[in-house]
Amino acid sequence: MFPAKYCERMATAGAGLAVPITLKIYPDAYHGFDDPSVGELWYYAEARNYEKSPALGAPLGYNRAAHEDAIKQVREFLAAHLK
Numbered sequence: 001m002f003p004a005k006y007c008e009r010m011a012t013a014g015a016g017l018a019v020p021i022t023l024k025i026y027p028d029a030y031h032g033f034d035d036p037s038v039g040e041l042w043y044y045a046e047a048r049n050y051e052k053s054p055a056l057g058a059p060l061g062y063n064r065a066a067h068e069d070a071i072k073q074v075r076e077f078l079a080a081h082l083k
Contacts, residue, residue, distance in 0.1 A: 003051055022077055026066035033063040034070055 004025045011023040031047075032038035041061030049058045 019081065022073070024070075024073055026063065026069070029063040029066035030059045030061045032060040034067040036062050036064075036067075038062045 007023055007025070011021045014021045026033060030041065038060050039062055041059060043057065044060050045057050047056065047058040047060070049055055
């Protein structure tokens with residue numbers, strides 16, 4: 001599991017590329033936020049988590065609002081850039 005700061009670094013590093021990078025961080029969303037089968041927030045003790053020592057354990061949980069917005073964001077991005 002990796003925190004959002006790694007995504008922020010990749011987006012910054014990719015600034016100026018021919019294809020724009022859009023990053024949206026959902027503060028109340030965890031890994032699995034876009035998968036309804038993950039269910040409500042729970043703690044996955046065996047997940048690799050390089051922000052911890054030992055490097056195990058992370059929260060997971062579905063977030064309907066973040067999921068729906070992510071789908072909307074992807075559709076808008078694709079519509080704008082795949083003409």
